[in-house]
Amino acid sequence: MIPELGQFALVLALCLCVSQAVLPLVGAHTGRRDFMALARPVAAGQFVFVALAYVVLTQAFLADDFSVRYVAQNSNTELPVAYKVAAVWGGHEGSLLLWIMILAVWTLAVAAASRGQPAEFTSRVIGVLGVVSTGVLAFMIFTSNPFDRLIPAAFEGNDLNPLLQDPAMVAHPPMLYVGYVGLAVPFAFAVAALLTGRLDKNWARWTRPWTVIAWLFLTLGIALGSWWAYYELGWGGWWFWDPVENASFMPWLMATALLHSLAVTERRGIFKSWTVLLAIAAFSLSLLGTFLVRSGVLISVHAFASDPTRGLFILMLLGLISGGALLLYAARAKLMVAEGGFRLLSRESFLMANNILLVAATGAVLFGTLYPLFLDALGLGKISVGPPYFNLVFLLPMLPLVLLLGAGMHAWWMKMNVSALVRKLAWPAGIAIALGIALPLVVFGQSSFMTAIGVIAGLWVCGAALLDPLRRLLRPQQGMRLTRAHWGMCLAHLGVGIFILGATVTSAYNVETDRGVSPGDRWETGGYEFVFRGVRDVPGPNFDAVEGEVELRRGGELIALLTPQKRVYRVQQSPMTEAAIDGRIHRDVFVALGDSLGGGAWSLRIQVKPLIRFIWYGCAIMAFGGLLAATDRRYRHVPERAASSPAVGHRAAGEA
Amino acid sequence: MWRYAIPVGLLAVLGVFLARGLTLNPGYVPSPLIGKPAPEFNLPALKDPDARVGSEVFEGQLSLLNVWATWCVGCRQEHGFLVELAGSSGIPIYGLNWKDDRGTALQWLERLGDPYVASAVDADGDVAIDWGVYGAPETFLIDRDGTVLYKHIAPLTAEIWQERFVPIVTEKCGSFPCLQDGIQ
Numbered sequence: 001m002i003p004e005l006g007q008f009a010l011v012l013a014l015c016l017c018v019s020q021a022v023l024p025l026v027g028a029h030t031g032r033r034d035f036m037a038l039a040r041p042v043a044a045g046q047f048v049f050v051a052l053a054y055v056v057l058t059q060a061f062l063a064d065d066f067s068v069r070y071v072a073q074n075s076n077t078e079l080p081v082a083y084k085v086a087a088v089w090g091g092h093e094g095s096l097l098l099w100i101m102i103l104a105v106w107t108l109a110v111a112a113a114s115r116g117q118p119a120e121f122t123s124r125v126i127g128v129l130g131v132v133s134t135g136v137l138a139f140m141i142f143t144s145n146p147f148d149r150l151i152p153a154a155f156e157g158n159d160l161n162p163l164l165q166d167p168a169m170v171a172h173p174p175m176l177y178v179g180y181v182g183l184a185v186p187f188a189f190a191v192a193a194l195l196t197g198r199l200d201k202n203w204a205r206w207t208r209p210w211t212v213i214a215w216l217f218l219t220l221g222i223a224l225g226s227w228w229a230y231y232e233l234g235w236g237g238w239w240f241w242d243p244v245e246n247a248s249f250m251p252w253l254m255a256t257a258l259l260h261s262l263a264v265t266e267r268r269g270i271f272k273s274w275t276v277l278l279a280i281a282a283f284s285l286s287l288l289g290t291f292l293v294r295s296g297v298l299i300s301v302h303a304f305a306s307d308p309t310r311g312l313f314i315l316m317l318l319g320l321i322s323g324g325a326l327l328l329y330a331a332r333a334k335l336m337v338a339e340g341g342f343r344l345l346s347r348e349s350f351l352m353a354n355n356i357l358l359v360a361a362t363g364a365v366l367f368g369t370l371y372p373l374f375l376d377a378l379g380l381g382k383i384s385v386g387p388p389y390f391n392l393v394f395l396l397p398m399l400p401l402v403l404l405l406g407a408g409m410h411a412w413w414m415k416m417n418v419s420a421l422v423r424k425l426a427w428p429a430g431i432a433i434a435l436g437i438a439l440p441l442v443v444f445g446q447s448s449f450m451t452a453i454g455v456i457a458g459l460w461v462c463g464a465a466l467l468d469p470l471r472r473l474l475r476p477q478q479g480m481r482l483t484r485a486h487w488g489m490c491l492a493h494l495g496v497g498i499f500i501l502g503a504t505v506t507s508a509y510n511v512e513t514d515r516g517v518s519p520g521d522r523w524e525t526g527g528y529e530f531v532f533r534g535v536r537d538v539p540g541p542n543f544d545a546v547e548g549e550v551e552l553r554r555g556g557e558l559i560a561l562l563t564p565q566k567r568v569y570r571v572q573q574s575p576m577t578e579a580a581i582d583g584r585i586h587r588d589v590f591v592a593l594g595d596s597l598g599g600g601a602w603s604l605r606i607q608v609k610p611l612i613r614f615i616w617y618g619c620a621i622m623a624f625g626g627l628l629a630a631t632d633r634r635y636r637h638v639p640e641r642a643a644s645s646p647a648v649g650h651r652a653a654g655e656a
Numbered sequence: 657m658w659r660y661a662i663p664v665g666l667l668a669v670l671g672v673f674l675a676r677g678l679t680l681n682p683g684y685v686p687s688p689l690i691g692k693p694a695p696e697f698n699l700p701a702l703k704d705p706d707a708r709v710g711s712e713v714f715e716g717q718l719s720l721l722n723v724w725a726t727w728c729v730g731c732r733q734e735h736g737f738l739v740e741l742a743g744s745s746g747i748p749i750y751g752l753n754w755k756d757d758r759g760t761a762l763q764w765l766e767r768l769g770d771p772y773v774a775s776a777v778d779a780d781g782d783v784a785i786d787w788g789v790y791g792a793p794e795t796f797l798i799d800r801d802g803t804v805l806y807k808h809i810a811p812l813t814a815e816i817w818q819e820r821f822v823p824i825v826t827e828k829c830g831s832f833p834c835l836q837d838g839i840q
Contacts, residue, residue, distance in 0.1 A: 273660070281663070288670075291674065311678045312678060315671065315674055315678070319667075319671055326663045326664035326667055327664050329660060330660045330663070330664050331660075370670075370673070373673060374673055377673050377677055516757075516760070595727070595732070597726075597760055597763070
């Protein structure tokens with residue numbers, strides 16, 4: 001009975017969604033206040049019913065209700081409670097419910113935070129979000145209903161995919177979805193601006209914090225996914241250019257471009273139609289990502305259940321939502337008039353270069369991801385595009401991007417004095433070049449051209465990012481006061497620099513060996529001594545494991561006892577590798593247990609990875625910088641002027 | 657202005673490809689070798705390093721070539737089925753032991769059973785390159801005249817065997833299990 005309530009709640013939510021999509025948009029178009037006034041209550045009602053459906057599904061998991069097909073497929077009585085809660089989004093149907101749930105929360109947040117904005121504009125934003133929710137809710141109800149019954153009920157569930165039974169994997173999908181779905185908000189703002197035909201600096205100021213928050217969650221989500229792949233898949237890599245990874249990375253690149261373009265639009269009232277296009281593209285890429293993941297058109301290491309009918313539905317959704325927005329763009333973009341110009345050497349130019357390079361990188365990744373599909377569709381054969389392609393085409397735009405980044409942060413708006421810029425940056429540049437060449441040689445005893453370039457780039461970005469904060473801290477009287485947004489920008493770029501250092505050093509100096517070992521064996525890898533003690537059986541709540549014991553020693557002293565596991569989950573009988581990692585800030589020692597070679601001997605994969613943690617620290621710092629920027633004073637306290645005047649543009653002369 | 661219509665045009669092109677993609681099966685990777693003579697090789701045998709196994713073994717009967725290695729988890733997975741197949745199908749299975757350690761490989765066959773008439777040792781992986789091997793395990797079906805008939809990537813299972821191999825074998829042999837001269 002209870003699951004039917006969930007189903008009923010979903011249908012009611014769909015009805016409310018349709019009204020949310022239609023009434024406010026019609027109201028804004030015809031100027032009917034009563035229709036516009038419905039936007040917020042209807043959005044709140046939609047949230048209530050989606051949340052109810054979500055709670056009902058969670059309850060079905062907690063109660064082991066195996067008469068619900070989705071629960072029977074993704075849970076088991078032996079599954080620990082925390083994973084039962086997480087199993088709600090462990091499969092296709094539930095993850096769609098999570099998607100809708102998060103969109104409802106975003107809609108509610110937008111409705112609550114936009115009280116100071118003109119009703120006509122807010123109605124359009126909420127209406128567009130309603131169109132998106134209607135599409136996805138209909139997709140869920142008609143093709144992927146999580147409340148479908150299984151008659152007769154199963155006695156026991158099929159268990160959650162063992163790969164997903166991991167703390168990082170519990171947090172990864174919600175984070176990623178908050179980011180993915182959050183891009184619907186700038187999308188809705190962009191479409192609303194196109195519908196009104198007016199777009200000004202206020203528009204950019206309203207859009208920016210939402211974009212930053214979506215971006216920071218996307219950053220964390222991708223980082224968590226990469227961290228999970230690193231220790232759970234047992235290969236020790238951290239990025240594979242797999243289609244599903246690319247599906248999350250492309251919206252991130254586009255959102256990053258959007259953030260920077262919004263900065264120009266907010267500050268200077270230019271790049272308007274470009275900003276709108278980026279906002280549409282970012283959300284379209286997150287829809288495209290959903291399509292690629294769920295339709296099975298590409299092969300991926302992520303074994304999601306895929307289904308061509310679902311693919312067709314998402315494709316139609318993509319066509320309707322993105323196609324509609326882009327048609328509107330084709331018709332209305334010419335109305336977005338620039339409010340000023342800029343000189344060649346100015347922050348605007350640097351940000352334009354940033355945008356061009358990021359969009360080029362997105363295009364390259366998109367092309368590589370879809371290339372096998374293009375060839376296949378044209379009947380030209382089957383191929384797979386591997387990391388060598390991606391590493392090359394991604395680095396080509398990224399290298400100039402990070403070099404320009406350091407200078408762009410310090411360039412002035414409108415126009416910049418060259419000698420002032422050179423004077424300010426000569427020291428950080430000199431130090432980065434000197435240390436970038438010397439440090440790898442001193443620490444690791446060898447270096448290469450590409451390694452030096454990578455380390456120089458990383459140090460250069462870190463140095464440029466720290467310049468203003470250091471001045472402020474060292475000479476509080478002299479230095480200018482930094483706004484919270486400025487701190488955020490510096491920190492986010494520092495994160496980029498740290499990430500580059502981590503990625504460069506770990507790929508250049510990674511030591512990796514596979515070897516067969518017997519109990520008592522001693523050997524040396526990457527400057528550490530290892531002793532294999534043997535394996536023993538360890539029972540888990542819903543799995544049986546073989547656990548290896550490996551001593552990690554340096555100079556005869558025991559540093560850590562590593563216990564890599566090989567688990568077999570009882571229900572699905574799938575073997576899983578749990579690597580053991582001794583993680584320090586400057587390096588990870590990674591040991592994964594391979595296969596039994598008979599006679600007590602096992603194969604082991606041992607890796608020593610210097611600075612690998614910098615990759616994830618860098619991402620976390622980027623996200624924290626985003627948090628600071630999004631909570632800047634100017635977004636929290638809406639100036640009276642903006643609150644009272646509607647979103648009229650064309651009067652920017654006196655501003656900024 | 658037409659330039660503002662470029663994005664929607666790009667989306668339309670993308671949409672056409674994606675729609676076409678829905679009707680294709682990306683998991684099906686044909687080999688350029690199909691319909692062509694099997695690449696020649698002459699390698700040491702696994703069981704007896706002094707003996708040789710060459711591509712002439714395929715002549716005269718339908719046979720299978722299975723690329724395997726002890727470091728390959730998928731090979732472990734399909735091994736049981738291969739042993740079963742060797743006893744029931746009437747088709748000899750040859751192994752290509754790829755980039756492996758001889759001692760470990762012999763131990764593996766002793767412990768898990770040996771489905772192979774003979775295994776050729778491809779220690780450097782040169783022959784695997786000639787055969788266009790993507791990764792172990794892969795299984796080739798080879799005709800009496802040494803022509804490659806079919807190639808399967810990934811572990812072989814009863815369903816895949818039934819679905820993909822049996823129709824070809826039945827057509828070539830006229831019956832299944834295949835009754836071939838000189839083979840029990």
